[in-house]
Amino acid sequence: MPAANRRPIVGTGWKMNNLAADAARYASAMQAALSDVDLSVLDIFVLPPFTALPAAAAAFGDMPVAIGGQNMHWAESGAWTGEISAAMLKDAGCTYVELAHAERLKHFGETYECVRLKVMAALRAGLSPIICLGESSEDKDLDRADEALSLQLVTVLSGLAPTHLQHIVLAYEPRWAIGVTEAASPSYVAARHRHLRAVLAERFGRDAAETVRIIYGGSVNRDNAMVLAALPEVDGLFVGRQAWTGEGFAEIVRIVAAHSPKGDKA
Numbered sequence: 001m002p003a004a005n006r007r008p009i010v011g012t013g014w015k016m017n018n019l020a021a022d023a024a025r026y027a028s029a030m031q032a033a034l035s036d037v038d039l040s041v042l043d044i045f046v047l048p049p050f051t052a053l054p055a056a057a058a059a060f061g062d063m064p065v066a067i068g069g070q071n072m073h074w075a076e077s078g079a080w081t082g083e084i085s086a087a088m089l090k091d092a093g094c095t096y097v098e099l100a101h102a103e104r105l106k107h108f109g110e111t112y113e114c115v116r117l118k119v120m121a122a123l124r125a126g127l128s129p130i131i132c133l134g135e136s137s138e139d140k141d142l143d144r145a146d147e148a149l150s151l152q153l154v155t156v157l158s159g160l161a162p163t164h165l166q167h168i169v170l171a172y173e174p175r176w177a178i179g180v181t182e183a184a185s186p187s188y189v190a191a192r193h194r195h196l197r198a199v200l201a202e203r204f205g206r207d208a209a210e211t212v213r214i215i216y217g218g219s220v221n222r223d224n225a226m227v228l229a230a231l232p233e234v235d236g237l238f239v240g241r242q243a244w245t246g247e248g249f250a251e252i253v254r255i256v257a258a259h260s261p262k263g264d265k266a
Contacts, residue, residue, distance in 0.1 A: 006213050008229075009169060009236035010256040011045035011130070012243035013070055013098055018048060020055035027059035029246030034253060039064050041260040042236070044253060045096050045130075050084055057093030068096030068130065071104060074117035086125030097122050100132045100156065102175045112155040119156060123164055130169045130238075131156055133196070134218070137176035145174075146195045153199050162208035170196060170214045171238045177218030179240065186227050189216050193233035222251050229259040 018026065026046075045066045048056040057067045069092075073083035089097055099122070100115040115131070122129040133152045135145040153170075172192055177184045184192075193214050200209035216228055217238030225242075228234055236256055243249035 005210060006235050008042040008256050008260040009045070009213055009215060010042060010239070010253055011047065011068075011096075011215075011236075012239040012249050012252075013047035013101075014049060014052070014244065015070070015103075015240075016049060017244060018052055020052045023048060023052050023056040023059040026246040026249075027056070027063065027065070030065070030250045030253075031063055033247050033250035037254050037257050039253070039257065042253075042257050046249075047096070047098050050092075053089070053092035053094065066095040067092075068094050068098060068127075070098050070101070072097050072099070072118055072122065072127075074114070074121045076121070086121050086127055089127060090125055095128060096130055096169070097127045098130045098132065098171075100152075102132065102134060102173060102178055106175075112152050116156050116158055119168070120159065123160075123167060128167050128169060130171050132171045132173050132217070134173040134175045134178075140174065140176055145192060149192060149196060150199050153196060154203065157203070162204040165200065165204055165208045166211040168212060170212060171217050172196060172214060173217040173238065180219050183216075183219040183221075183224050183228065186231055189228060190231050190233045193231075197233075220252065222248075222255075225252050225255045226259075229256050 044064060045068050046056060047068045047070050053067060069084060069089040072086055072089055073080050076085055076087060099118050104110045119129045119131060133149055135148040139145050139148040174184050196214055197209050200212055213235040215236040215238050216234050220237050220239045221242045225237060229237060237252060239249060239252050242252060
């Protein structure tokens with residue numbers, strides 16, 4: 001359960017799945033499955049493909065579900081064929097943008113130096129960046145996960161002020177746990193989240209660090225979500241394949257809502 005001063009958040013990215021017409025069916029399924037849940041106790045986001053953003057924004061119009069992009073360019077405009085700017089995401093109805101997913105780093109050669117430029121551009125445009133961080137299996141085996149996470153975090157937040165942190169979401173996604181059958185253990189997740197917050201406190205001060213929501217992603221499913229959501233260090237969940245249907249995502253939303261400070265009192 002997250003600290004009382006941090007609002008729980010849960011989200012999913014559709015990756016390269018679903019057309020514009022699928023957005024309405026997905027939203028309808030979610031709405032039906034969550035009709036008895038108080039969604040005011042948490043924040044929810046969905047990250048569709050670029051082509052489905054306007055349709056998704058319209059489909060979720062009657063629900064407290066924010067829309068975001070799965071990536072963006074750091075430039076405001078220009079000769080960047082095939083790219084998407086922060087302003088374009090805002091124009092499509094976005095509140096969030098996901099940056100530095102492991103697949104972008106592995107398959108498209110992105111670096112955290114590049115991601116830092118995107119974070120700054122997103123903040124200037126009024127978007128909340130969801131910044132993915134995670135160690136490799138080699139880092140884990142060599143007991144240098146915290147070292148890798150520190151380098152990623154310090155690099156991507158370089159040049160930002162403490163006041164920026166309240167607009168940022170960190171998504172801890174160990175690369176070795178993405179797309180597999182088993183998530184990282186709760187104790188391992190808790191330790192990494194504590195480390196990330198300690199790095200934030202050292203760089204920006206304890207008060208600013210406490211405003212940042214740190215969520216876990218990496219093979220989250222209906223079987224492990226309850227234990228992960230209950231961890232004091234975890235402010236929410238970032239869901240993959242489990243959430244590729246509206247009904248599947250609704251199951252995880254229900255679990256996170258139940259573990260919010262307000263949800264527990266309801």
